[in-house]
Amino acid sequence: MPRSMKMAKIKRILKLAEINPNFSSRTIRKIVNCSEDTVGFILSAAASLPIKYDSIKDLDEKEIHELFYPNNNSYHGVPEPDVNCCIKELKKKHVLVKLFHEEYLEKYPNGLK
Numbered sequence: 001m002p003r004s005m006k007m008a009k010i011k012r013i014l015k016l017a018e019i020n021p022n023f024s025s026r027t028i029r030k031i032v033n034c035s036e037d038t039v040g041f042i043l044s045a046a047a048s049l050p051i052k053y054d055s056i057k058d059l060d061e062k063e064i065h066e067l068f069y070p071n072n073n074s075y076h077g078v079p080e081p082d083v084n085c086c087i088k089e090l091k092k093k094h095v096l097v098k099l100f101h102e103e104y105l106e107k108y109p110n111g112l113k
Helices: 007-019 025-032 036-048 061-068 083-090 097-107
Strands: none
Touching: 007 025, 007 036, 007 061, 025 036, 083 097
16 A cells, blocks of 8 residues: 555546546556556545545545545554653653653553654
C-alpha cells in the first residue's frame, strides 16, 4: 500500500478516471505526477468503498485521509507524551529522556516508541 499522499491528488485521480474511463493508470500517473501503484490503489479503494469524485470533492483533507487510509495510524487513541512537562523536567540535573519514555510506556504500553 502506498504511503498517504496529498488528498488533492486523490481528488484529481478520481476526477480524471471519471472524466475519461479509458485513461490508463499510466496516463493518470503522468498527469497527476505520482506512481502507477498509487493510482491503482486509489482507484481500487474507491471502487471497493464505493466512492465517486462528486462524493469527496467538498470533503476536507482529514475526511478524505480517513476514507482512504483508515488504519494508517497504529497509535490511534494513544495520547502523546506531555512535551511541556518533559521540557520542564529535563532542565533538572540527571534527568534523561529515556526515563520519561520508560514512564510513558509503563502508563501506555502501546504508546509511541
